Amino acid sequence: MKLRFLLFLALPFIFLSCGPSESPVSRAHLDSILYMGNGTEPQDLDPHVVTGVPESHILMALLEGLVIRHPEGLDPLPGVAESWDISSDGLTYSFNLRNTALWSNGDFVTAHDFVYAWRRMLTPSLGSKYPDMLYDVVNAEKFNKGTIKDFDLVGVKALDDKTLVVSLENPATYFLGLLAHYTTRPVHQPTIEKFGEIDTIGSQWTRPGNFIGNGPFTLEDWKLNKVLIVKKSPSYWDAKNVKLNEIHFFPIDNTSREDLMFRAGQLHVTSTIPPEKVEVYRKEYPDNIHIDPYYGTYYYRFNTDKEPFDNKLVRQALSLALDRRQIVDKVSKGGQSPAFSFTPPDPNSYYPPTTLDFDPEKAKELLKEAGYEDGTFPSFELLYNTSEGHQKLAQAVQQMWSVNLGINVTLANTDWKVYLSRQSVGDFSVSRAGWIGDYHDPKSFLDMMVTGRGNNQTGWSNSEYDNLLIEAAKSTSRLDRYGLLYEAEKILMEELPILPVYTYTRIYMLHESVKGWNPNLLDSHPYQFVSIEQ
Amino acid sequence: MIELILKRLATAIPVLLAVVTLTFLMVHSAPGGPFDAEKAVTPEVLAKLNAKYNLDAPLWEQYSDYLFGVVQGDFGPSFRYPSRSVTELIMTGLPITFELAVYAILFALMLGVSAGILGALKPNTAYDYVPMTTAMLGICVPSIILGPSLILTFGIWLEWLPVGGWGDMPGDKILPTITLGTAYAAYCARLTRGGMLEVLNQDFIRTARAKGLSEFRVVVVHALRGGLTPVIAFLGPAMAGLLAGSFVVETIFGIPGLGRFYVEAAFNRDYTMILGSSIFFSCLIISFNLLSDVIAASINPKLRQ
Numbered sequence: 132m133k134l135r136f137l138l139f140l141a142l143p144f145i146f147l148s149c150g151p152s153e154s155p156v157s158r159a160h161l162d163s164i165l166y167m168g169n170g171t172e173p174q175d176l177d178p179h180v181v182t183g184v185p186e187s188h189i190l191m192a193l194l195e196g197l198v199i200r201h202p203e204g205l206d207p208l209p210g211v212a213e214s215w216d217i218s219s220d221g222l223t224y225s226f227n228l229r230n231t232a233l234w235s236n237g238d239f240v241t242a243h244d245f246v247y248a249w250r251r252m253l254t255p256s257l258g259s260k261y262p263d264m265l266y267d268v269v270n271a272e273k274f275n276k277g278t279i280k281d282f283d284l285v286g287v288k289a290l291d292d293k294t295l296v297v298s299l300e301n302p303a304t305y306f307l308g309l310l311a312h313y314t315t316r317p318v319h320q321p322t323i324e325k326f327g328e329i330d331t332i333g334s335q336w337t338r339p340g341n342f343i344g345n346g347p348f349t350l351e352d353w354k355l356n357k358v359l360i361v362k363k364s365p366s367y368w369d370a371k372n373v374k375l376n377e378i379h380f381f382p383i384d385n386t387s388r389e390d391l392m393f394r395a396g397q398l399h400v401t402s403t404i405p406p407e408k409v410e411v412y413r414k415e416y417p418d419n420i421h422i423d424p425y426y427g428t429y430y431y432r433f434n435t436d437k438e439p440f441d442n443k444l445v446r447q448a449l450s451l452a453l454d455r456r457q458i459v460d461k462v463s464k465g466g467q468s469p470a471f472s473f474t475p476p477d478p479n480s481y482y483p484p485t486t487l488d489f490d491p492e493k494a495k496e497l498l499k500e501a502g503y504e505d506g507t508f509p510s511f512e513l514l515y516n517t518s519e520g521h522q523k524l525a526q527a528v529q530q531m532w533s534v535n536l537g538i539n540v541t542l543a544n545t546d547w548k549v550y551l552s553r554q555s556v557g558d559f560s561v562s563r564a565g566w567i568g569d570y571h572d573p574k575s576f577l578d579m580m581v582t583g584r585g586n587n588q589t590g591w592s593n594s595e596y597d598n599l600l601i602e603a604a605k606s607t608s609r610l611d612r613y614g615l616l617y618e619a620e621k622i623l624m625e626e627l628p629i630l631p632v633y634t635y636t637r638i639y640m641l642h643e644s645v646k647g648w649n650p651n652l653l654d655s656h657p658y659q660f661v662s663i664e665q
Numbered sequence: 666m667i668e669l670i671l672k673r674l675a676t677a678i679p680v681l682l683a684v685v686t687l688t689f690l691m692v693h694s695a696p697g698g699p700f701d702a703e704k705a706v707t708p709e710v711l712a713k714l715n716a717k718y719n720l721d722a723p724l725w726e727q728y729s730d731y732l733f734g735v736v737q738g739d740f741g742p743s744f745r746y747p748s749r750s751v752t753e754l755i756m757t758g759l760p761i762t763f764e765l766a767v768y769a770i771l772f773a774l775m776l777g778v779s780a781g782i783l784g785a786l787k788p789n790t791a792y793d794y795v796p797m798t799t800a801m802l803g804i805c806v807p808s809i810i811l812g813p814s815l816i817l818t819f820g821i822w823l824e825w826l827p828v829g830g831w832g833d834m835p836g837d838k839i840l841p842t843i844t845l846g847t848a849y850a851a852y853c854a855r856l857t858r859g860g861m862l863e864v865l866n867q868d869f870i871r872t873a874r875a876k877g878l879s880e881f882r883v884v885v886v887h888a889l890r891g892g893l894t895p896v897i898a899f900l901g902p903a904m905a906g907l908l909a910g911s912f913v914v915e916t917i918f919g920i921p922g923l924g925r926f927y928v929e930a931a932f933n934r935d936y937t938m939i940l941g942s943s944i945f946f947s948c949l950i951i952s953f954n955l956l957s958d959v960i961a962a963s964i965n966p967k968l969r970q
Contacts, residue, residue, distance in 0.1 A: 547932060
């Protein structure tokens with residue numbers, strides 16, 4: 132009887148005796164399948180509806196714009212457009228579309244497809260969240276805001292099937308870069324209209340079987356919260372150079388699980404690394420851990436509508452009392468560099484003014500000058516959304532302000548949506564923020580601080596700053612433009628409605644068999660340049 | 666019996682109505698809305714989106730519209746995943762969560778009942794102490810610790826089993842089943858031991874033994890019937906708890922079940938999804954409790970009044 136019971140007890144463990152299995156990554160060089168950790172479950176695959184990074188990774192495989200991002204972060208490469216001419220005043224772009232560009236159902240990709248896609252994105256009733264990507268185009272903003280109804284007035288025209296002409300309000304020297312962003316890529320009109328109207332959100336056209344794209348891959352399968360599979364597209368114009376057969380995107384929002392999957396050979400590349408493991412992995416997996424520069428800034432916002440943060444001296448004092456080097460070395464510890472400007476410095480193009488300093492003595496003087504003697508500064512709240520990283524950083528800052536200035540800061544840790552809504556209604560004193568540039572240009576940072584912009588959220592307004600940005604937009608020379616933006620950023624760093632803390636890095640694990648995955652500021656890795664070797 | 670079922674069903678209606686109303690009020694009073702995002706949405710776009718999802722109507726109108734839809738079986742579209750309806754999301758996650766819960770409960774019964782019987786047959790010996798202490802540990806160790814420990818041991822060090830997924834690779838269902846089932850196995854063990862100890866001391870067991878029946882027959886055929894009553898009563902709430910509470914295990918192992926949708930919906934302020942899954946889980950809990958009452962009543966006549 133005892134034996135029977137023991138057998139009974141052991142039954143579940145008999146299952147365990149399965150032998151070790153070959154991991155997907157170890158056989159990937161044979162079938163050329165890339166396994167990718169991709170953060171959260173994609174909301175949808177409609178380029179005019181989604182806003183997230185995971186969606187952008189998938190759309191890079193499924194849709195192709197006029198240009199594509201350079202795998203090493205240099206100037207954009209030809210995509211659907213084979214070549215283009217820019218008028219000498221920088222206001223007119225004519226794109227020549229390649230004859231070999233096809234949709235995945237065999238239709239030709241035409242200039243009309245782009246006109247339709249841009250019209251859709253700008254249609255007010257669609258409620259796209261990224262229409263401003265096209266606001267440089269003549270009348271695009273007016274059409275999107277409903278002040279003009281006729282799309283023919285908007286500066287995008289198909290001269291014939293293969294020629295697209297775009298007229299700009301300003302000579303936006305970064306315009307080509309915008310055309311690599313997923314929001315400006317074409318969509319297949321017959322498919323969209325088969326499943327809904329031009330302004331229908333959430334119709335079924337994005338499902339496997341329905342999705343018609345023009346990218347190097349086609350949508351093969353989409354298992355909710357499990358995996359999304361794309362397959363090499365035979366109709367892609369450059370299919371002969373696409374080396375991957377499939378990409379499997381795994382929605383894994385739990386960083387520890389993603390880490391375990393990588394270590395068990397189920398992923399080639401992760402979306403991040405648990406912060407506490409960064410140091411260990413630098414020693415244990417020096418060939419796999421990647422810490423790449425990233426076009427993003429971690430910063431704090433001041434509510435300049437509120438006392439005492441309406442006083443520039445106070446904001447300057449708080450900045451001077453912040454030891455950013457200490458923060459990146461001892462707290463964030465992910466290879467970040469201290470941020471002394473809002474725009475991340477890029478030695479190859481725009482290099483912002485970096486005048487911020489750590490000087491607690493001067494900070495005390497400024498605070499005194501602002502009318503706050505020792506210990507009289509009112510205590511305030513530092514708002515951040517729940518995350519271990521934000522918490523640690525907030526504690527460090529709390530400590531620095533307390534030691535260097537004798538200020539009492541309380542920490543307010545709230546859930547993501549509460550945090551967002553408190554910021555948007557101005558119910559905060561100081562709050563944590565972060566921004567990743569959508570395109571490689573200082574405008575993607577500096578424009579945010581223009582009076583009244585949705586993401587300004589500090590209440591700060593400076594007409595000189597606003598005018599410099601307007602002037603910069605009119606400039607046809609890249610260097611002149613950078614000069615004007617430099618002046619604007621100098622004002623921003625003098626006024627300090629925001630307090631830059633560090634420049635982000637992209638930290639992830641990458642299997643050594645993956646080739647062609649180059650570090651670049653926008654963390655963009657066009658899959659047609661990626662391969663898997665033994 | 667039919668009276669019992671009818672009575673319970675009649676009380677279920679006000680309970681469900683209360684769940685809908687309270688949940689509706691709570692989600693709408695929570696700060697932040699479904700369309701708040703890091704990249705601030707302009708007031709014009711927000712107005713369009715609110716109009717699209719009927720969020721610009723007065724609250725009572727939204728409530729009555731919603732209720733009207735629910736009665737017709739329409740839970741509306743998800744705000745977070747615009748191309749999917751709440752029903753589709755629930756129906757995608759449910760079979761997986763259900764499968765996981767069934768495996769976990771089977772695992773719990775197999776392990777728990779055997780350990781409980783062993784303990785009851787040899788009370789106050791090592792056969793009793795070892796499984797019962799282990800059971801106590803099983804109750805105490807949360808799945809958030811057990812799961813990663815199992816993954817580290819069997820997935821990373823021994824490389825015997827996959828570290829996550831569901832039905833993608835052979836053996837990937839084993840670790841989640843054990844992780845989710847262990848605490849319930851421990852409860853089953855303690856409940857079985859208690860129930861069996863009580864039954865084993867009764868006269869009919871002595872009679873069975875006196876008739877010369879084998880010990881196996883005495884235990885499995887005669888004693889287990891009465892001894893398992895507490896376990897059966899526990900099964901209904903346990904099943905409901907497993908279905909609604911598999912979130913942690915689903916997250917640890919990356920299982921695309923319902924629990925993850927439910928919790929994420931709350932973080933995303935996906936109003937329709939929160940409401941839909943709350944109603945759905947309430948119905949499940951009510952049905953499982955009813956089911957276990959019916960089973961318990963049919964086994965034990967004393968409970969039928």
